[in-house]
Amino acid sequence: MxxxxxxxxxxxxxxxxxxxxxxxxxxxxxxxxxxxxxxxxxxxxxxxxxxxxxxxxxxxxxxxxxxxxxxxxxxxxxxxxxxxxxxxxxxxxxxxxxxxxxxxxxxxxxxxxxxxxxxxxxxxxxxxxxxxxxxxxxxxxxxxxxxxxxxxxxxxxxxxxxxxxxxxxxxxxxxxxxxRLFPPPKKPARPSLTDIKAIGDFLKEQWGNSVGVTKAMNQYLAAMFGIGGEGLATPFAGVPRTSFNRNITGARRFVAQSWSLERVRAMGKAYDGTINDAVLGMCAGAMRKYLQSLNELPDKPLKAMAPVSIRPKDDIDSGNSVASVTANLATHIDDPATRMAMIQESMNSAKAQLRAMTAAQIQLYTAITSFPMMLTALTRTADKFPAYSVTISNVPGPREQMYWNGARLDGMYPASIPVDGMAMNITQVSNFRNIDFGITACRRSVPHAQRMIDYLEEALVELEAAAGIKKGK
Amino acid sequence: MxxxxxxxxxxxxxxxxxxxxxxxxxxxxxxxxxxxxxxxxxxxxxxxxxxxxxxxxxxxxxxxxxxxxxxxxxxxxxxxxxxxxxxxxxxxxxxxxxxxxxxxxxxxxxxxxxxxxxxxxxxxxxxxxxxxxxxxxxxxxxxxxxxxxxxxxxxxxxxxxxxxxxxxxxxxxxxxxxxRLFPPPKKPARPSLTDIKAIGDFLKEQWGNSVGVTKAMNQYLAAMFGIGGEGLATPFAGVPRTSFNRNITGARRFVAQSWSLERVRAMGKAYDGTINDAVLGMCAGAMRKYLQSLNELPDKPLKAMAPVSIRPKDDIDSGNSVASVTANLATHIDDPATRMAMIQESMNSAKAQLRAMTAAQIQLYTAITSFPMMLTALTRTADKFPAYSVTISNVPGPREQMYWNGARLDGMYPASIPVDGMAMNITQVSNFRNIDFGITACRRSVPHAQRMIDYLEEALVELEAAAGIKKGK
Missing domain, CATH: 3.30.559.10 (Chloramphenicol acetyltransferase-like domain)
Structure with a gap:
């Protein structure tokens, strides 16, 4: 028990x-x-x-x-x-x-x-x-x-x-x-009294002192209300309402596809970015095309919730150990290279913010910043106040060619959770030489989820072309 | 709309x-x-x-x-x-x-x-x-x-x-x-003012006058409290608690089998009964065997809810048009012929009771008598106060060999609804020369539902033998 x-x-x-x-x-x-x-x-x-x-x-x-x-x-x-x-x-x-x-x-x-x-x-x-x-x-x-x-x-x-x-x-x-393949687990980081005091102080004094979380929260709120934040994207603030932001129904549509990890990495590198930046760029381009095809591309950029694992390497037992950052998908920008630069800026700001905190502080910070989102979900107002446009999640998978009792693993396609106000979830697992995309969507709000697969490829080709590299292997 | x-x-x-x-x-x-x-x-x-x-x-x-x-x-x-x-x-x-x-x-x-x-x-x-x-x-x-x-x-x-x-x-x-194969539909019977008054009078005066419903209700309550009722079985009263009467879980087990309609009819006739009596006899025998195999056969008889269609022949549009009677399954009796006699007595009493009422009165009567069962379902106390042991439902199906765009219909196996306190439902559809049984059970409370199929055959053989007829065609 x-x-x-x-x-x-x-x-x-x-x-x-x-x-x-x-x-x-x-x-x-x-x-x-x-x-x-x-x-x-x-x-x-x-x-x-x-x-x-x-x-x-x-x-x-x-x-x-x-x-x-x-x-x-x-x-x-x-x-x-x-x-x-x-x-x-x-x-x-x-x-x-x-x-x-x-x-x-x-x-x-x-x-x-x-x-x-x-x-x-x-x-x-x-x-x-x-x-x-x-x-x-x-x-x-x-x-x-x-x-x-x-x-x-x-x-x-x-x-x-x-x-x-x-x-x-x-x-x-x-x-x-x-x-046994892992070093003996250390105790997972839990919020210390100091961490809790830091959050407590923050709540009491309405962002009055200078510990890491408070600073991050200040920066976050500043960005949310448009008074600073240096490129940091925040949820709720100006998230446009599209058909991805309806309250959802119980039926799903799940589609998936693999891309060459090398090809995606090369595209990212061409923009001085990571694989994750490249993936966000593909998703941004694809969602832009999807919304264009429905004639509902908004003037304001879509924003993605990008869960970030905060699991220590030796912790393989916890059920959940995730923080989340906000990526500005810059979908309002036509030029692929400019769009990519804006996505990267938002990711770099978010990562700098997380780096300034301890793991325990991140946990508390995540709990506090995700509270308003839970509130909209429980009150079923998420369609009116969408926190994000979409969830885009990147999970590192096996680095070698793997087998299950002799059967060769060809793909590992993740299915995840759409929620009210965020009717689509795009999750990727890196698997040996591939990156396997799984798109899970509310079957009613995103009836053409299958088209996202084609749009992802088109977006990748476009980003490759803009960076002056040919369509990869 | x-x-x-x-x-x-x-x-x-x-x-x-x-x-x-x-x-x-x-x-x-x-x-x-x-x-x-x-x-x-x-x-x-x-x-x-x-x-x-x-x-x-x-x-x-x-x-x-x-x-x-x-x-x-x-x-x-x-x-x-x-x-x-x-x-x-x-x-x-x-x-x-x-x-x-x-x-x-x-x-x-x-x-x-x-x-x-x-x-x-x-x-x-x-x-x-x-x-x-x-x-x-x-x-x-x-x-x-x-x-x-x-x-x-x-x-x-x-x-x-x-x-x-x-x-x-x-x-x-x-x-x-x-x-177009049916005569033009008449208006379905709806409770008249007289019917409603009859029910109203009953409720006001605590069974004080003598219209059909009140008489039936009196008889019903008398039987429920053990002061008369001439063989009429009633829900709740003395229904034993077995593993069929647990609160259920969401997973189902569905099994099915066909029997020859002629064989079942012959068995029923041997007891001067209907096909429905014969089916109840099979189910009673099978449930007795099931409970014996678990060492939990109760001293008191199981009781079945037997829905009765009150749909006029020309009404093919209503969603639901069903009353229900209670069959005493006499599972405490070892001798098949005596058991069969008790089942038939309870069914004859119930039918006589329904015959004394108008269709509209039956509707009101059904609504009133099913209310306590709904109450136990809503309060999730059905396992403590089971209204019935099981639902056994008989639905008349096609009388000829039927085809679906050339494909021959071989079986028509109905799946129905177990509820809290009644973890198994046995429904039959008569289909040309067969009677097709479908058993739908809560997968946890009735894990051996498959065995019911064997027990139904054994019970049929036993009833045939007791009536002095050989195992039928």
């Missing part, structure tokens, strides 16, 4: 029929030569369905007090776990293209997880051509964030195509073996 | 994550010779996905006032209907047996319908052997009861294997063609 941290519980509070709070995604694999597909799938199904020695959080069920989700939430082992419920087999209808796969994933990602059971599902998907198979995983965000999810995948994958594992990827055994 | 009747809206009020209120089921077909499966399926998909000229309720979306579901609920045409959302294609993983089909149906039946869209889904299922294909339909009970659902199926089916229809089975065109 353990208590769920409040930062995890927030994802239970914010959940509704229209806003399920689970993350997930498709992993795509090619089977090794000489292996029978049905046999291989049944072996993995059998392994995944072993209920003995299951690791947490897969083994744990919510235990609520009479105060329900708003009281203390405990997690306890589920003594009656039904592995056939959690581990499913599905197949694609003919012709079994990626299109049918993404249709299935869209349906699987819609709909709530059952709160009377451990909050996860895995579906093994057959019926793809060319010896490919896929998995779709769905885990509540209260249990795992994107980085924790990658830790889980890494624990089940291997860089050795010949390696076969006898233990379930969901077992304590597999998890402990994986954890 | 039309107003939803209160008797339909009740199914929205009672809905929660754990208790989705939709009905559905599998229809199983064999493709005609010489037809390509993929081609045939794509033709049906294309027809089903036509959004033009869609009939209600498939075309309508809920329109709530600020009072939400408890205010007046209107239904209006959905101007932005996404047919690819409602009409889905799915395939079974290998080996594609009925087992995989029922696993998929269990998953499809779990989970809520999206209230921001018309409240239905149809999934076309491929991947079965022997040229079989299946559909799984899911419609909110607020829009359709079992009988309305059969009207829908009948409108898309034909007794002529050669008939091919160019219109969507969901279209006004198909529906109007079907309606």
């Amino acid at each position: 353990r208590l769920m941290p409040v930062t995890d519980a927030m994802f239970l509070w914010g959940e509704s029929r229209e806003t399920p709070m689970h993350i997930g995604g498709i992993n795509l694999y090619t089977l090794p030569d000489g292996v029978d597909e049905t046999e291989w799938l049944h072996e993995q199904l059998a392994l995944l369905r072993q209920s003995e020695g299951l690791r947490r959080p897969f083994s744990e069920v919510l235990k609520l007090t009479p105060f329900g989700q708003y009281g203390p939430i405990r997690l306890e082992p589920d003594r009656d776990i039904d592995m056939h419920y959690h581990v499913r087999a599905a197949a694609l209808p003919k012709p079994g293209r990626y299109r049918e796969m993404f249709e299935l994933a869209s349906r699987l990602h819609s709909g709530l997880l059952d709160r009377t059971r451990p909050l996860w599902e895995i579906t093994l998907i057959s019926g793809l051509p060319n010896r490919q198979i896929a998995t779709f995983k769905k885990v509540h965000h209260a249990l795992m964030d994107g980085a924790a999810s990658i830790h889980f995948y890494n624990s089940m994958l291997s860089a050795d195509p010949g390696e076969r594992r006898a233990a379930s990827p969901l077992s304590v055994e597999a998890y402990e073996a994986y954890k | 039309r107003l939803m009747p209160v008797t339909d809206a009740m199914f929205l009020w009672g809905e929660s994550r754990e208790t989705p209120m939709h009905i559905g089921g599998i229809n199983l077909y064999t493709l005609p010779d010489g037809v390509d499966e993929t081609e045939w399926l794509h033709e049906q998909l294309a027809l089903l996905r036509q959004s033009e000229g869609l009939r209600r309720p498939f075309s309508e979306v809920l329109k709530l006032t600020p009072f939400g579901q408890y205010g007046p609920i209107r239904l209006e045409p959905d101007r932005d209907i996404d047919m690819h959302y409602h009409v889905r294609a799915a395939a079974l993983p290998k080996p594609g047996r009925y087992r995989e089909m029922f696993e998929l149906a269990s998953r499809l039946h779990s989970g809520l319908l999206d209230r921001t869209r018309p409240l239905w889904e149809i999934t076309l299922i491929s991947g079965l052997p022997n040229r079989q294909i299946a559909t799984f339909k899911k419609v909110h009970h607020a829009l359709m009861d079992g009988a309305a659902s059969i009207h829908f199926y009948n409108s898309m089916l034909s007794a002529d294997p050669g008939e091919r229809r160019a219109a969507s089975p969901l279209s006004v065109e198909a529906y109007e063609a079907y309606k």
